[in-house]
Amino acid sequence: MNDHHKTFIAFVKLGHFLREFVTLETPNDEWSIKLDEAVTLSKHKNGWFTRENVTHAIKSWGELLTEEQLSAWLEPYNLSQNKPKTVALIMAGNIPLVGFHDLLCVLITGNKVFAKLSSNDNALILFIKDYLSSIEPAFKDTIKIADGKMEGFDAVIATGSNNTSRYFEHYFNKVPNIIRKNRNSIAVLTGNESEEQLNALGEDIFRYYGLGCRSVSKVFVPKSYDFDTLFKAVYSYHPIVDQVKYSNNYDYNKAVYLMSEFKILDNGFLILKEDKSYSSPIASLFYERYESLNLLKERLTADANELQCIVSENIVEGEITFGQTQQPSLADYADNVDTVDFLLKN
Incomplete structure (x- = not known):
C-alpha cells in the first residue's frame, strides 16, 4: 500500500x-x-x-x-x-x-x-x-x-x-x-424569504456565536424592510443569551451603542445596527438598506476580498443556501484560495 x-x-x-x-x-x-x-x-x-x-x-x-x-x-x-x-x-x-x-x-x-x-x-x-x-x-x-x-x-x-x-x-x-x-459573511435579503429561510439564517448568524469567518455578520435589506419578520423567525435562538460570555458581550455592546446614541433595534439577545462595515461585534448584526440589487451586486463584486460567504436566493453567483454557511464542503477553501492546488504546485 x-x-x-x-x-x-x-x-x-x-x-x-x-x-x-x-x-x-x-x-x-x-x-x-x-x-x-x-x-x-x-x-x-x-x-x-x-x-x-x-x-x-x-x-x-x-x-x-x-x-x-x-x-x-x-x-x-x-x-x-x-x-x-x-x-x-x-x-x-x-x-x-x-x-x-x-x-x-x-x-x-x-x-x-x-x-x-x-x-x-x-x-x-x-x-x-x-x-x-x-x-x-x-x-x-x-x-x-x-x-x-x-x-x-x-x-x-x-x-x-x-x-x-x-x-x-x-x-x-x-x-x-x-x-x-479577516473575512466576513453576509446575507442579501429581498423581503420575500420564507420564515423557514430566515430561521435557517439564524444558524448562519449564531452558530459558534458568530466567531467564524463563515458566520453572517451583516445583512443587506431593501429600503422598506420590516425587521420584525426577521426577529420573529430567529427567536428560537434566544437561549444563546444564557451563555455568560455571549450575554456579557450583548450587554456591553448594547451599552456602548446606547451611550453613543446610535439607533439600534434589539430583541433581548441580538442587536441590529445600521452600519457600513462588514464586521459586527458579538451579539450584534449590522445591516444596510439598498435601493438597487444591481448596484449592490457591483459593490459585493468589488469587495470580494473581504467576503467569505454570501447567503441569498438567486441573487449572486456562488451564493450559499440559508442555514448552510457552517457546512462547507471539502472544496470550500478559506479565502477562496485552492489550498491543494497551492501545495501541489509549490
Whole structure:
C-alpha cells in the first residue's frame, strides 16, 4: 500500500470514528474517552467552545471524511505531481477545529505538517494528531507541533487577522505562502424569504456565536424592510443569551451603542445596527438598506476580498443556501484560495 493510500485510509477511519463518537451516550473505549476529555479540556481553555459547538464541528468533519467525499474532492488533482515538503501551518483558534482543513490538505497531498497551534484550539488538534498516529505510525514523523521559533519549512499557510497578516507577509516572504486575513459573511435579503429561510439564517448568524469567518455578520435589506419578520423567525435562538460570555458581550455592546446614541433595534439577545462595515461585534448584526440589487451586486463584486460567504436566493453567483454557511464542503477553501492546488504546485 503506498503512502498516499495509507494517508487516505487513515482519514476515512478518522471520519468513521468521529461519526460514531457523536452518537455515543457515554464514551466506552480508549479513544472515545480521550476525545471526550479533549472536548471538556477545550471548553476549559476557551469559554466559547461549548460542548454543543465542539460536537457540531466534530459531526461536520465526520460527515465529510468518507471515502466517497474524499475521493470526489481529490479527483480533479494529480497528487503524483507533489514534491514532498514540510509546510508550516499557523492555525487560528476562533472556532473548533478551524485549522483541521489545512492539516488535512497538507497530509493528503503527501507533505509534512509543522504546526503552530492556537492556544484557543489546541486540545482537539492534538487529539487528532494522536489518533491519526495510532492508525498510521508514519504520522508520528509527518505531524510535528512547533514549540517556539519556527524553522526548517518549505512553504507556509498562515491564518490570522489583518494586523497579523502584515507580520506574516514580512516574516514568511522567502517561501511560497498563503496568508489569510479577516473575512466576513453576509446575507442579501429581498423581503420575500420564507420564515423557514430566515430561521435557517439564524444558524448562519449564531452558530459558534458568530466567531467564524463563515458566520453572517451583516445583512443587506431593501429600503422598506420590516425587521420584525426577521426577529420573529430567529427567536428560537434566544437561549444563546444564557451563555455568560455571549450575554456579557450583548450587554456591553448594547451599552456602548446606547451611550453613543446610535439607533439600534434589539430583541433581548441580538442587536441590529445600521452600519457600513462588514464586521459586527458579538451579539450584534449590522445591516444596510439598498435601493438597487444591481448596484449592490457591483459593490459585493468589488469587495470580494473581504467576503467569505454570501447567503441569498438567486441573487449572486456562488451564493450559499440559508442555514448552510457552517457546512462547507471539502472544496470550500478559506479565502477562496485552492489550498491543494497551492501545495501541489509549490
